[in-house]
Amino acid sequence: MRKVGIEVRTEGSGRLRLEVVPDVSGPSLTGFIKTNVEPGTTIITDGWQGYAPLSGMGYRHKAKTQGDPRNSDITPRIHRAFGNLKTWLRGTHHGVSKKHMQVYLDEFVFRFNRRRKPMAAFQSLLGLTSLYHPTSYKMLYGSEQTG
Numbered sequence: 076m077r078k079v080g081i082e083v084r085t086e087g088s089g090r091l092r093l094e095v096v097p098d099v100s101g102p103s104l105t106g107f108i109k110t111n112v113e114p115g116t117t118i119i120t121d122g123w124q125g126y127a128p129l130s131g132m133g134y135r136h137k138a139k140t141q142g143d144p145r146n147s148d149i150t151p152r153i154h155r156a157f158g159n160l161k162t163w164l165r166g167t168h169h170g171v172s173k174k175h176m177q178v179y180l181d182e183f184v185f186r187f188n189r190r191r192k193p194m195a196a197f198q199s200l201l202g203l204t205s206l207y208h209p210t211s212y213k214m215l216y217g218s219e220q221t222g
């Protein structure tokens with residue numbers, strides 16, 4: 076299960092956050108929000124009841140549905156982000172494993188949040204390469220059982 080948060084700006088979408096969550100229960104959903112969103116922020120969600128505790132946690136919660144109210148649906152910005160994510164995963168990586176999903180989501184978020192400033196992305200990557208050693212194939216797959 077993936078969880079997405081996207082900043083709404085007057086024109087276009089702002090920053091994105093993606094996280095793998097174990098389920099769509101209230102604690103999983105609100106935990107993601109507490110980690111990524113400042114209290115007092117207006118949170119726009121679909122009509123899923125797992126978001127109901129948000130109002131009591133210091134957030135302004137607005138549930139939004141599109142079309143028939145019985146068919147709760149997420150906002151168009153989130154549809155677009157998930158569509159771009161799926162296209163990127165299928166086109167660039169041709170599918171990914173659940174085990175490494177969070178790492179792929181982190182890369183997508185990095186690229187998305189710097190899409191308008193490619194030089195900043197390049198400088199961030201340059202800085203990261205000076206702080207960390209490369210991840211080897213053995214580090215990624217060394218502990219997996221094969222065959």
